[in-house]
Amino acid sequence: MVRVRLAAPADVEDIVRVVMAAMPYDPQWDYRFPRRGKFAEDHYRYTKMLYEHFLDAANDDWRVLVVELTSGEEEGPTVAHQGAPPVPWCMSSVGDGNDDVQSGAQGSKIVAFSVWDVSYIKKRIHGSSYQPQNPSLYIARHGGDTRRDANPARVKASKDSAADSKRHFTKYGRYAIRLQILGTHPAHWRHGYASALCHWGMKIAAEEGLVVQVVAGKMGHKLYTHLNFKTLGEVVKQVPGEEMKVISHAMVFDPKEQARSVASYEGNKAISVAFCVQDTNYGIHEHCQRKDVLKHIGIVHSPMLQFDLRGLRI
Numbered sequence: 001m002v003r004v005r006l007a008a009p010a011d012v013e014d015i016v017r018v019v020m021a022a023m024p025y026d027p028q029w030d031y032r033f034p035r036r037g038k039f040a041e042d043h044y045r046y047t048k049m050l051y052e053h054f055l056d057a058a059n060d061d062w063r064v065l066v067v068e069l070t071s072g073e074e075e076g077p078t079v080a081h082q083g084a085p086p087v088p089w090c091m092s093s094v095g096d097g098n099d100d101v102q103s104g105a106q107g108s109k110i111v112a113f114s115v116w117d118v119s120y121i122k123k124r125i126h127g128s129s130y131q132p133q134n135p136s137l138y139i140a141r142h143g144g145d146t147r148r149d150a151n152p153a154r155v156k157a158s159k160d161s162a163a164d165s166k167r168h169f170t171k172y173g174r175y176a177i178r179l180q181i182l183g184t185h186p187a188h189w190r191h192g193y194a195s196a197l198c199h200w201g202m203k204i205a206a207e208e209g210l211v212v213q214v215v216a217g218k219m220g221h222k223l224y225t226h227l228n229f230k231t232l233g234e235v236v237k238q239v240p241g242e243e244m245k246v247i248s249h250a251m252v253f254d255p256k257e258q259a260r261s262v263a264s265y266e267g268n269k270a271i272s273v274a275f276c277v278q279d280t281n282y283g284i285h286e287h288c289q290r291k292d293v294l295k296h297i298g299i300v301h302s303p304m305l306q307f308d309l310r311g312l313r314i
């Protein structure tokens, strides 16, 4: 059985195992950590520290979601009912009396993870004075500044490029849910797991009147394009004077734009879909559950979301 759920601190080792297996396929990883082979101990220590930080309930600007196989048998499109994210997940804290938020079940296996920046919640409450929690700073203060697996100049170039990427998103307003990191274990690629994780954020965005922002690496770009994210522009990581550079893409998923796109797609049925999305329910009327319509708005690969959609009414 495949299950999508919020992660808990006890999941850290399993998540780091997937991180270490998946992320080296993203050129940004090698760029920042070119000596990770030689200094594997540092690489593991600081990667784990980062995920412990994300998973700490006190750091509530972040949510970590995982895809877990619970039977030992890998399945394709079926996701258990209890795996569907309760609404609104983003407003509840990890393990907060929610039956779906468990970890460490015997025989379970985490195969994909995603880290979401949900600091928009506190920005809305506290206004522009709110300083979001900063995991990089935390790692730097706890020895990360001296980690031997990283190239410090390139780590800095990566941070600078993240700041630069903001210009692409300004027209979408102050509030967004942002996908920080995403990975699927290579042994489990192309089963729709990353899509299911993305759909969680896409659903939150539709419900809360936000967009989803991501700065995509090479593989991520293919995935998000498949999910109907729009490419806004290039983000370049390059140390001044160094020839080597890594190019990523700022991308956005705007449910309202999707709604318009669907509305122009297929007459009355599509308008029903559009109305739903704009109404922030992200629901689909039963007679609109046609695969071609779903595909057009990028949700054909989310068994989880399709389940949700079937459960919703206009």
Ligand SMILES: CC(C)(COP(=O)(O)OP(=O)(O)OC[C@H]1O[C@@H](n2cnc3c(N)ncnc32)[C@H](O)[C@@H]1OP(=O)(O)O)[C@@H](O)C(=O)NCCC(=O)NCCS
Pocket (backbone or CB within 6 Å): 022, 023, 024, 025, 026, 112, 182, 183, 184, 185, 188, 189, 190, 191, 192, 193, 194, 195, 196, 215, 216, 217, 218, 219, 220, 221, 222, 223, 224, 226, 301
């Ligand atoms: C990118 C990544 C997260 C995709 O995970 P996944 O679970 O295999 O993704 P999905 O199965 O949900 O893919 C859905 C669709 O995205 C597209 N896609 C995903 N990976 C692709 C690839 N390697 N090449 C081409 N298209 C791809 C396809 O359209 C795919 O649908 P299909 O399998 O029916 O053709 C995974 O390859 C990975 O972990 N890569 C290394 C880390 C990384 O690059 N992370 C993203 C950083 S921004």
